[in-house]
Amino acid sequence: MFEKRDGEKLLQTDPADMPADGHIVFIGRIASPWTSRQTCPKNMRAAREAGQAATVLIDPAYRDGLLALERASHIVILSWLHHAPRALIVQRPRHAAEPKGVFSLRSPARPNPVGLHIARLMAVDIDNGRIDIDAIDVFDGTPVIDIKPYFASTDAFPEATIAGRDEK
DSSP states (O other), rough: OOOOOOOOOOOSOOGSSSSSSOOOOOOOOEEOOOSSSSTOOHHHHHHHHHOOOEEEEEEEEGGGTTTTTTGEEEEEEEEOOSSSSSSSEOOOOOOOOOEEGGSOOOOSSSSOOOOEEEEEEEEEEEETEEEESSOOHHHHHHOOEEEOOOOOOOOOOOOOTTTOOOOO
């Protein structure tokens, strides 16, 4: 459970208690060195700075989907942040003076706790369903929803900014 901070708001109904409607399946799990909130990096930059590689383990039924993935230098991993609270709609991050809506944050606490991670692809082993990546910022055992190749030509926007935030 989490502790609500001043200025934070909860939804009237926790999305975790609502009937499923997306038919999302998990295609595998992430093997990472992170087992607690205290040790898990808060973002991919911090994960890379920690110097700990990780592995995405794909379930047998989905392994054929890895064919030709090795062509990509980087991949996008969509994960299900299954330990995150889902009812928190307004949050006050520790580093922020004012509360912010969940959709203006990258926090894992959100109605649908989908994680977005861009990782350097190190190796692919289709037979064993193993994808080695440079780093990850999620707990060991986190479910994987999808994997996509990262295309710098269409996915990167170097001019993108967030007002009032130092991106250094």
